[in-house]
Structure formats: C-alpha cells, structure tokens
Amino acid sequence: MSGFPFLTAILLAPIVAALFMVFIPREEGKLIKCLAAVGTFISMALSLYVYFAYDQRLGGLQFVEQIPWIKDLGVTWFMAVDGISLPMLLLTNLIGFSAVFASWNVTNRPREFFILLNLLIAGVMGTFMAHDLFIFLLFYEVVVIPIYIMVVIWGSSKRVTKEYAGMKLTIYLLIGSAFLLVGVIALFVKSTAILGHPDMSFTKLAEAGMKLSSFDQIWIFALMLFGFGSLISMWPFHSWSPDGYAGAPTAVSMIHAGVLKKIGGYGLIKIALFFLPLGAKFWAPYMAVLGVAGVTYAAFGALAQKDLKYVVGYSSVSHMGYVMLAIGCLNVIGINGAVANMFAHGVMAALFFSTIGFIYEKTHTRWIPDMGGLARQTPRLAVAFMLAAMASLGLPGLISFIPEFTIFVASFQVYGGLAVIGIAGIIITALYVLRAGANTLFGPPRPEYDHLEDIRGPEMVPLVVLGTVLVVGGLMPSLLFDMVNSGATKLMTHIEGALKIGGAL
Amino acid sequence: MPMQMPDFSLIVPEITMAVLGLMVLVLGLIVPRESRHGLGWFTAISILGVIGLVLAGWCKQGNLYGGLYIVDQYAQFFKITFLTAAFMVVLGSMKFVDKHMGGQSEYYSLVLFATLGMMVMASAGDFMTLYLGLELMTIAFIILVCFRRTESKSLESGMKYVLLAGMSSAVLLYGLSLIYGLTGTVVIAQVGKALALKQSLPLLVLGLVMLVAGLGFKISAVPFHMWSPDIYEGAPTPVTAFLAVGSKAASFAVLVRLFMSGFPGIQLNWEMVLALLAAVTIIVGNLVAIPQTNIKRLLAYSSIAQAGYILVGLVAASEAGIKGIMFYGFLYVFATVGAFTVAAYFYNATGSDEIKDYKGLAQRSPLMAAVMLVAMLSMAGIPPLAGFVGKFYLFATIVDNYLWLVFVGLVMSMVSVYYYLRVALVMYRDEPVDKTPITVSGPVTITLVLAMVATLILGIYPGPLAEVVNTAAHSFFIAH
Numbered sequence: 001m002s003g004f005p006f007l008t009a010i011l012l013a014p015i016v017a018a019l020f021m022v023f024i025p026r027e028e029g030k031l032i033k034c035l036a037a038v039g040t041f042i043s044m045a046l047s048l049y050v051y052f053a054y055d056q057r058l059g060g061l062q063f064v065e066q067i068p069w070i071k072d073l074g075v076t077w078f079m080a081v082d083g084i085s086l087p088m089l090l091l092t093n094l095i096g097f098s099a100v101f102a103s104w105n106v107t108n109r110p111r112e113f114f115i116l117l118n119l120l121i122a123g124v125m126g127t128f129m130a131h132d133l134f135i136f137l138l139f140y141e142v143v144v145i146p147i148y149i150m151v152v153i154w155g156s157s158k159r160v161t162k163e164y165a166g167m168k169l170t171i172y173l174l175i176g177s178a179f180l181l182v183g184v185i186a187l188f189v190k191s192t193a194i195l196g197h198p199d200m201s202f203t204k205l206a207e208a209g210m211k212l213s214s215f216d217q218i219w220i221f222a223l224m225l226f227g228f229g230s231l232i233s234m235w236p237f238h239s240w241s242p243d244g245y246a247g248a249p250t251a252v253s254m255i256h257a258g259v260l261k262k263i264g265g266y267g268l269i270k271i272a273l274f275f276l277p278l279g280a281k282f283w284a285p286y287m288a289v290l291g292v293a294g295v296t297y298a299a300f301g302a303l304a305q306k307d308l309k310y311v312v313g314y315s316s317v318s319h320m321g322y323v324m325l326a327i328g329c330l331n332v333i334g335i336n337g338a339v340a341n342m343f344a345h346g347v348m349a350a351l352f353f354s355t356i357g358f359i360y361e362k363t364h365t366r367w368i369p370d371m372g373g374l375a376r377q378t379p380r381l382a383v384a385f386m387l388a389a390m391a392s393l394g395l396p397g398l399i400s401f402i403p404e405f406t407i408f409v410a411s412f413q414v415y416g417g418l419a420v421i422g423i424a425g426i427i428i429t430a431l432y433v434l435r436a437g438a439n440t441l442f443g444p445p446r447p448e449y450d451h452l453e454d455i456r457g458p459e460m461v462p463l464v465v466l467g468t469v470l471v472v473g474g475l476m477p478s479l480l481f482d483m484v485n486s487g488a489t490k491l492m493t494h495i496e497g498a499l500k501i502g503g504a505l
Numbered sequence: 506m507p508m509q510m511p512d513f514s515l516i517v518p519e520i521t522m523a524v525l526g527l528m529v530l531v532l533g534l535i536v537p538r539e540s541r542h543g544l545g546w547f548t549a550i551s552i553l554g555v556i557g558l559v560l561a562g563w564c565k566q567g568n569l570y571g572g573l574y575i576v577d578q579y580a581q582f583f584k585i586t587f588l589t590a591a592f593m594v595v596l597g598s599m600k601f602v603d604k605h606m607g608g609q610s611e612y613y614s615l616v617l618f619a620t621l622g623m624m625v626m627a628s629a630g631d632f633m634t635l636y637l638g639l640e641l642m643t644i645a646f647i648i649l650v651c652f653r654r655t656e657s658k659s660l661e662s663g664m665k666y667v668l669l670a671g672m673s674s675a676v677l678l679y680g681l682s683l684i685y686g687l688t689g690t691v692v693i694a695q696v697g698k699a700l701a702l703k704q705s706l707p708l709l710v711l712g713l714v715m716l717v718a719g720l721g722f723k724i725s726a727v728p729f730h731m732w733s734p735d736i737y738e739g740a741p742t743p744v745t746a747f748l749a750v751g752s753k754a755a756s757f758a759v760l761v762r763l764f765m766s767g768f769p770g771i772q773l774n775w776e777m778v779l780a781l782l783a784a785v786t787i788i789v790g791n792l793v794a795i796p797q798t799n800i801k802r803l804l805a806y807s808s809i810a811q812a813g814y815i816l817v818g819l820v821a822a823s824e825a826g827i828k829g830i831m832f833y834g835f836l837y838v839f840a841t842v843g844a845f846t847v848a849a850y851f852y853n854a855t856g857s858d859e860i861k862d863y864k865g866l867a868q869r870s871p872l873m874a875a876v877m878l879v880a881m882l883s884m885a886g887i888p889p890l891a892g893f894v895g896k897f898y899l900f901a902t903i904v905d906n907y908l909w910l911v912f913v914g915l916v917m918s919m920v921s922v923y924y925y926l927r928v929a930l931v932m933y934r935d936e937p938v939d940k941t942p943i944t945v946s947g948p949v950t951i952t953l954v955l956a957m958v959a960t961l962i963l964g965i966y967p968g969p970l971a972e973v974v975n976t977a978a979h980s981f982f983i984a985h
Contacts, residue, residue: 070968072975073897112867134897138888138965145887148926152934163930170926174919182904182911185897189904 007079013042014118029110036114044093059486074198078132083487087343088128095258095350096121099251101461102354116146134200154249165247172240180227183220209275210498221279224272232264235294242313250357258350262342277498291324292422299428308366319345326407329414335488337406344400352388354462373445378454384463389437393430399473515576518558526617533610541609545599548613552592575630578980583627583758590750590838591620597846597952598743619645623755632681632691650740662739669732677719683712693767701770723756724812727789737805746845780820786813791917821902828978829899836891843956844880854943865937874932876953881925891963
C-alpha cells in the first residue's frame with residue numbers, strides 16, 4: 001500500500017517538535033509548550049484519521065510501510081496497524097496530548113521537560129505501530145531513560161524519595177526486559193533455523209514460532225511473560241508501580257499508567273500469544289491465577305492507602321489483573337475484553353492522574369485526611385475526579401463497564417469459580433474509589449482551601465479530551481469494540497489453527 | 506623455492522604509520538614551541554589519510570613472508586578500528602596535552618607507534634610478529650601512561666604497568682614457546698594443522714592456560730584485571746581512553762586469530778574455559794563498578810565488563826561470533842573514547858575526576874553531559890544506541906549452547922544501568938555548584954559529536970556496518 005506514510009508521520013511529529021525545542025532559548029517557556037502541544041496534536045489528529053479510515057471489514061494489517069532495515073538480522077522498518085494496535089495508538093495520542101496540558105504549569109527547566117515528554121510519547125507510539133520485533137524492542141526500551149530522568153528531576157518525594165522511585169521503576173523494567181530479550185534472541189535464532197533466513201517481522205516469526213517444539217515454546221513464553229508481565233505490573237512483580245507513580249511528575253504518571261503499562265498487555269497478546277500458541281496454552285491458567293491474585297491483592301492494597309496517588313497506583317495494578325485474567329482465557333471474547341479494558345483503563349487512569357496532579361499543585365497535598373469539600377471550591381476539578389472514579393468502578397454508561405463485563409463473561413466460561421473471586425474485586429474497587437472521592441471532594445469545605453482557583457484555560461484540556469472519550473466510549477461501545485474485535489478474531493483464528501496443528505485442542 | 510619479492514603494496518599503511526611517527530618526532534624539533542599545538546592537527550589528519558590508505562587497499566588480500574604477515578579484510582577492519590580510535594583520541598586530547606603534559610611531538614609520535622603496534626598485531630600470522638606488535642604497543646603505552654612526569658600518580662601507574670605488563674608478556678611468551686615446542690612451528694595456521702593430529706597433551710593445556718593468562722591481562726579479563734583500575738585512574742585520561750580501546754581491541758584481534766586458526770581442533774577444551782572467564786568478567790566488572798566514586802575507576806570497571814561481553818563472541822567460535830566481536834569492538838571505540846574524552850575535558854576545566862563534581866554538568870555543558878549519557882547507555886546496551894545491536898549480535902551466537910551465559914550477560918547489563926544512571930542523576934538532576942559554563946573547544950567537539958552521532962546512527966541503522974563486518978569476518982575463513 002503506497003501513499004502517504006501516515007504511521008511514520010504520526011511517529012515523527014513529536015520528535016520533530018522536540019528537535020525544534022532544542023534550538024529555542026530556554027526562557028521561551030510558552031513557545032516551547034505550544035510547540036509540544038502542536039506536535040502531539042498533529043499526531044493525535046492523524047491517528048484519529050487512521051482510526052476511522054481503517055477498514056474493519058477487511059481487517060488485518062493496514063497502512064503498511066515496509067523498508068528493509070538490517071539485512072543480516074532480517075529487520076524491516078515495518079509499520080502497520082490492526083484492530084488491536086489501533087486503539088492503543090489512539091490511546092497514546094489522546095493521553096500524550098492531554099499530558100502536555102496537564103504539565104502546563106511546569107516552570108522548572110520546561111525545555112528539557114517537554115523535549116523528554118515528546119520523545120517519551122513518540123517511543124510509546126512506536127511500540128504500537130511496529131510490526132517487526134526488533135523495531136518493537138528499540139521503542140520498548142527507549143522509553144525507560146526519559147522516564148527515569150523525568151522522575152528524578154520533576155518528581156516528588158513523599159513517602160519514598162523520587163530517586164528511589166525512579167530507580168525502582170527503571171530497574172524493575174530493565175530486569176524484566178533483560179529476560180524478555182533472552183527470549184527474543186532465542187526465538188530469533190530458532191526461527192532463523194526454521195525459516196532458513198533471518199526475518200524479524202511479526203508475521204514471519206509467528207509462522208516460525210508455531211513450529212517450535214512445545215518445550216521451546218513454553219520456556220520462551222515464560223521469559224516473555226516475565227518481561228511483559230513486570231511491565232503490566234502483574235502480581236507479584238507489581239511493587240514498582242505504586243511507588244513509581246507516586247514519585248513521578250503528573251505527565252509521567254499519566255503516560256505510564258495510561259499507556260506504557262499497556263505495552264505489557266499488548267506485547268503478551270501480539271507477541272507472546274501470537275508467536276507461541278503452545279506456550280500460551282500452557283501458561284494461560286497461571287496467567288489467570290496471577291491476574292486474580294493481582295486484582296484482589298491490589299484492591300485491598302488500595303483500600304489501605306491514604307495518599308491519592310497510591311490509591312490510583314494500586315487501583316491500576318488491580319485493573320491490570322483483569323487484563324491478565326482476560327488474556328488467560330485465550331478466546332476471542334477474552335482478548336476483546338483485555339484490549340478494550342486496557343483502552344478504558346488508560347483513559348480513566350490518565351484523567352485520574354491529571355486531576356490528582358492539579359489537586360496537588362493547588363493544595364500541595366495528596367493526603368486524603370487533609371482534604372475535604374473540594375467540590376465547592378473547585379467544581380470542575382471535582383467533575384473530572386468523579387468521572388474518573390465512576391469509570392474506575394465500572395459504572396454503566398462510562399467506557400469501562402462493557403470491557404469489564406466482557407471479561408467476566410469470558411472468564412466465567414473458562415474458569416468459573418476463579419472468575420467469581422475476580423468479580424468480587426469490583427466491590428472493593430467501589431469501596432476505595434468512593435471513599436477517596438467522598439473524603440476529598442465532599443463534606444464540609446475547609447477554609448484553608450477557599451482561595452483555590454478552579455482549573456481553567458489550558459488546564460481544562462485533559463478533562464475535556466479524556467472526559468469526552470470516557471462518555472462517548474461508554475455510550476457508543478461499538479466504536480471501540482468493532483475495531484478490537486476485527487483484530488482479536490484474526491489473532492485467535494491463527495492461534496487456534498496453530499493449536500490444532502500442535503495437537504493441543 | 507625461488508626468492509620472490511614480497512608485495513609491499515599490502516603494507517603501505519604500516520610503512521606510512523612508521524614514517525609518520527618518525528616525522529612527527531622530527532617536526533617537534535623544527536617547529537617552535539608555541540606552534541607545537543599544530544602537531545595534533547597534523548597527526549589527526551595524517552591518521553585520516555592512513556585510514557584512506559587502508560580503505561583503498563580493502564580488496565587486496567594476501568600473505569607476506571610465507572604467512573608471517575596476513576593482510577585480509579579481518580585485519581583491515583581491525584586496523585580501521587584502531588585508527589579511528591587514534592584519530593578520536595588525538596583530537597580529543599589536544600587541549601589536555603597542551604595544558605597538562607607538554608612534549609607534544611613525543612606524545613603524538615608515541616600514539617602513532619602504539620597504533621602501529623596494534624596494526625601489526627591484527628595482521629600477525631605467527632608468534633614472532635604477534636609478539637613484536639604486542640611489545641611495540643606495550644612499550645609505547647608504558648611511556649604514555651607515565652607521561653605526566655610531575656604527577657606522582659601518573660608515575661606510579663607507569664611503574665605498575667611496566668612490571669605487570671612485563672610479567673604478562675613473559676607468561677605469554679612462555680606459553681608460546683611451549684606450543685612451539687609441541688608443534689615445531691611458529692606460524693599460527695601451521696600450529697593449527699599440527700595440533701589437529703595430536704591428542705590434547707597436558708603440556709598443550711599448560712601452554713593454552715598461559716596464553717589465556719597473558720592475553721587476558723591485556724583485555725583485562727577477570728581474574729587478570731587487577732591492574733586496570735589503578736592504571737586507568739593514574740594515567741593521563743586521553744591515554745586511558747586509548748589504552749582501554751586500542752590495547753583491548755588489538756588483543757582481541759590476536760586472541761581470535763590464535764584460537765580460531767591456531768587451535769580449532771581442540772575447541773572444546775578452551776570454549777568452556779572462555780565461557781567461564783566471560784561470565785566472571787561480566788559479573789565482577791559490573792558489580793565492582795557500583796560503589797566507585799571516581800569516574801575513571803567507574804569507567805575502568807565498566808570496560809572490564811565490556812571485555813567480558815566481547816569474549817562471548819570468542820566463546821561462540823564461529824563466523825558469527827567473530828562478526829559480533831568486530832562489530833562490538835568498533836562501536837565500543839566510540840562509546841569509550843567519547844566517555845573518556847568527556848572525563849579528560851572535565852578534568853581540564855575543573856581539575857576533578859570525582860563523580861560528585863559532575864553536578865549540574867547538563868547545565869554547564871549540555872554537549873558533554875549528553876555524550877557521557879549516550880556513551881554509557883550504549884555500553885549498557887539500551888536501544889536505540891549501538892550497544893544494543895552489538896549485544897544482540899554477540900548473544901545470538903551462543904543461545905544454542907550457552908544459554909546461561911546469555912542470561913548472565915543480559916541481566917548484568919541491566920544491572921550496569923544502575924551505576925550509569927547514577928552518573929546521569931548527578932549530571933542532570935543536581936544544580937551546579939559552580940555555574941560557569943564549560944565551553945568545549947573545536948577539536949574536542951569533533952570527537953564528542955562524532956562519538957555521539959556514530960553511536961546513535963550505528964544503533965538505529967546498523968545495516969551497512971553489519972555488512973562490512975560480515976565480509977571481513979568471512980575473509981578470516983577464506984585465508985586459511
């Protein structure tokens with residue numbers, strides 16, 4: 001498919017904006033912010049176009065760009081999107097654009113901040129567009145360093161120091177990715193032997209991967225599960241997540257909880273499951289168990305927190321547990337639910353973190369007992385908070401209800417009793433979310449917060465953009481589900497076909 | 506056998522280097538003291554010329570003097586690696602030499618001779634030539650290490666280097682003589698043939714162990730690494746950069762030649778030993794780097810770890826392995842020279858090598874901080890920097906037989922991020938104590954920008970270099 005290289009353009013827009021910023025004097029804070037906004041806006045607009053121009057009936061890979069890259073590793077610059085990656089790409093852009101505005105009040109070294117932010121957004125987008133394992137890895141790890149630098153410079157030290165939070169975040173993800181890398185290298189070497197020539201494109205690797213012996217598939221899958229699992233904060237490799245979010249500046253928390261984490265789930269689905277069906281079959285029950293454990297453990301964890309960021313941090317671990325449970329179902333409905341839930345949670349978590357960021361900016365505290373009655377003083381902020389909170393507990397009419405429901409349907413079919421425990425987690429979710437909302441927003445207003453100004457102007461952008469998606473996605477779920485379904489069906493057809501050949505069905 | 510004139514055109518680059526070395530020495534006498542600064546430019550540009558000569562002779566292959574001296578693309582590629590390193594070191598050190606060392610003509614001339622020694626090593630086809638090149642390089646380095654005559658640290662490390670290098674040479678030589686005694690030949694290729702017929706004898710094992718020890722010292726593999734942090738710290742920083750890059754790369758060139766064409770028949774014997782050596786080197790190098798507070802010592806330990814990664818390619822003992830070594834060796838030049846040049850220039854400006862004094866470097870000199878960060882992350886193997894591709898090539902060669910080593914290597918390289926990031930933390934987060942910006946002079950800028958851009962480009966688009974390395978690695982097997 002020739003024509004305008006939409007995907008590369010989406011990827012380059014923030015990078016080009018960042019390059020411009022390098023040459024702008026550091027005092028021109030306003031200009032730098034505008035540039036960052038323009039760069040991310042172009043990406044967002046283009047990805048919206050791509051989302052709606054994608055032909056769902058045709059399905060499969062579209063907007064394909066292929067340029068040979070490294071011959072002796074069989075690497076191609078292979079950019080393409082399908083029904084699973086498109087929602088993730090759109091999500092990245094929605095959050096990226098909002099994150100720029102959520103950081104509108106950054107005054108400490110703004111130039112460096114927005115350069116790193118734009119690079120970070122570009123890196124995350126790259127992982128969702130790459131259809132070549134090597135290129136995927138390039139983007140996958142490239143995001144780690146900007147995040148570290150952003151946490152240690154612009155982060156905040158409350159319960160843990162920002163240095164600790166940043167290092168914990170980084171080391172966890174890097175160790176995970178080291179194991180992942182071993183798996184990838186092994187897969188590469190073995191697939192080269194099977195194919196007769198090196199090829200790192202997803203399609204070819206999947207073709208070769210299903211021919212691997214079941215033992216090979218199982219151990220390589222285990223490595224990938226560990227690598228991607230620690231990124232999606234799968235229990236028990238989740239402990240970086242609450243600490244990391246608490247230490248990170250708002251924009252990083254938004255992007256990290258909103259999309260970066262989702263790379264883990266996305267990788268599990270589009271790489272681990274797709275390449276190694278027999279491995280997936282073997283590990284699926286374990287994934288489901290770990291998922292449920294994560295749901296309940298983190299929900300109880302969130303219940304005990306008094307710091308708003310920790311509440312949302314644990315809650316995001318808990319929500320990712322549902323994703324793991326859904327992936328563990330290994331059927332179309334499960335995959336649908338997993339991808340849709342990642343999208344829904346991404347929007348919701350980003351809105352949550354941006355709201356908390358504003359609250360903290362204005363009140364200088366995130367400690368729930370120190371707050372109360374903010375709904376009087378800052379009504380718009382309260383709307384954003386409640387929207388995110390309601391989405392978090394899965395209120396029908398908002399975006400996350402249908403995905404969660406889908407996951408319950410899928411997992412109940414497959415796992416029965418285990419699913420019930422998972423579903424019970426939603427009650428605890430309601431408990432901690434409502435309690436946090438009530439103690440922060442309602443009750444008698446505190447006089448010390450009377451002088452607070454509500455969010456306005458650019459600060460409203462995250463609320464408007466993400467809030468709209470929350471509502472629209474809830475009212476018209478087919479916008480999201482048809483897309484995801486077109487990708488998930490193809491994927492599962494491949495996996496089931498491979499399992500039949502492998503004799504596991 | 507009729508006497509045949511050897512084809513001297515094959516060794517034009519070496520002859521040119523020797524002439525240049527002498528010429529710089531003579532020029533030093535003629536040129537007045539104030540304008541000796543220009544000698545640096547002269548040397549750098551001549552090195553570029555020699556790189557051009559090597560490139561011009563890229564397709565010419567052949568043996569000289571009945572296998573004593575082998576010119577194949579494998580050797581040519583290593584020569585380009587050394588020359589690139591020398592070029593960057595010379596440019597990066599001009600300011601440093603003027604300010605702290607003096608004796609410009611001697612310094613540049615010694616750098617040229619050390620490079621010549623490395624080039625001879627890369628082409629060495631027999632034990633004698635090998636030893637000749639090795640000693641030419643080592644002696645030049647000994648003088649360079651103690652070049653700051655007034656600095657006691659520099660003298661001390663020079664002394665240490667004399668003793669230890671002498672010892673390691675002795676061990677190596679003894680090993681070589683044992684193998685000569687067994688096979689009756691000093692030509693490496695013929696050693697391989699002679700040994701193919703023999704069972705592994707205890708004496709051969711002893712000889713091999715001595716070879717590994719002697720060359721292990723040069724590449725500072727654990728447990729022969731003790732000298733390197735001390736000497737790296739004491740030596741003038743530009744010399745350290747060259748020592749870390751050139752001497753190591755040349756020794757790897759020799760190691761590959763020795764093991765792959767000298768002892769292919771008894772591969773199983775040494776493969777496991779080298780695998781263990783690589784693992785220990787990677788682990789110790791990375792772990793001991795963690796508590797370091799001096800940037801040069803930190804880089805010294807990290808370069809020990811780097812040697813461990815490169816050893817992995819030798820463990821693979823295949824064409825792909827050699828390719829991995831060459832690829833990694835080449836990009837290692839940019840990362841290491843870049844990092845040490847920043848350290849040298851920082852010392853030039855502030856007189857300190859302590860990491861804590863790097864506070865706020867990102868604000869004082871964004872270029873230096875960026876180069877340091879890029880260089881370190883490349884060594885850690887973080888994409889999209891060159892180190893990532895390099896490690897991918899290296900570790901892909903041993904997945905089938907040494908999976909445990911892949912785990913060790915990759916996990917430890919993520920551990921290394923920990924100490925690299927601590928430096929990044931100091932440079933980027935902290936506010937500078939002394940806010941005066943550090944301006945980077947012209948030649949140093951060239952080295953720094955070259956290091957950074959090359960590391961980035963080789964990481965994002967390694968295709969062309971990979972193909973060159975492929976041909977070079979392939980030529981290694983054609984020649985024999």
